[in-house]
Amino acid sequence: MNYCQQCGHQLEENQTFCTNCGAKVVESQNAVQSQNVMKAGEGSGSRRPVLATKKSKIFASIGVLLILVIASSFFIVKSVYKPTKLAENFILAVNNHDAKKWLIY
Numbered sequence: 001m002n003y004c005q006q007c008g009h010q011l012e013e014n015q016t017f018c019t020n021c022g023a024k025v026v027e028s029q030n031a032v033q034s035q036n037v038m039k040a041g042e043g044s045g046s047r048r049p050v051l052a053t054k055k056s057k058i059f060a061s062i063g064v065l066l067i068l069v070i071a072s073s074f075f076i077v078k079s080v081y082k083p084t085k086l087a088e089n090f091i092l093a094v095n096n097h098d099a100k101k102w103l104i105y
Contacts, residue, residue, distance in 0.1 A: 002011040002025065009020035016025055051057050079085070
């Protein structure tokens with residue numbers, strides 16, 4: 001709350017003249033600074049950065065590593081079991097008379 005510096009009457013917010021004595025309202029430096037601080041923090045609230053704690057950084061690192069392992073495993077398995085790769089291995093086994101490799105019991 002602001003008060004008139006001339007007569008001490010309580011002023012309403014954003015009031016430019018005192019209704020009691022008619023003096024022009026001069027905001028003190030502290031009031032201006034506190035209003036600027038309040039305006040700067042209005043949109044942010046008490047939010048902290050996502051990776052502010054050590055625990056969240058560890059979980060983020062583990063998550064990234066897990067995604068990398070899954071993605072690389074997918075591409076490795078995909079390249080091993082390609083139909084053309086299987087056909088090439090089958091032809092090599094036939095040419096090398098290695099039928100045991102392809103027998104399924």
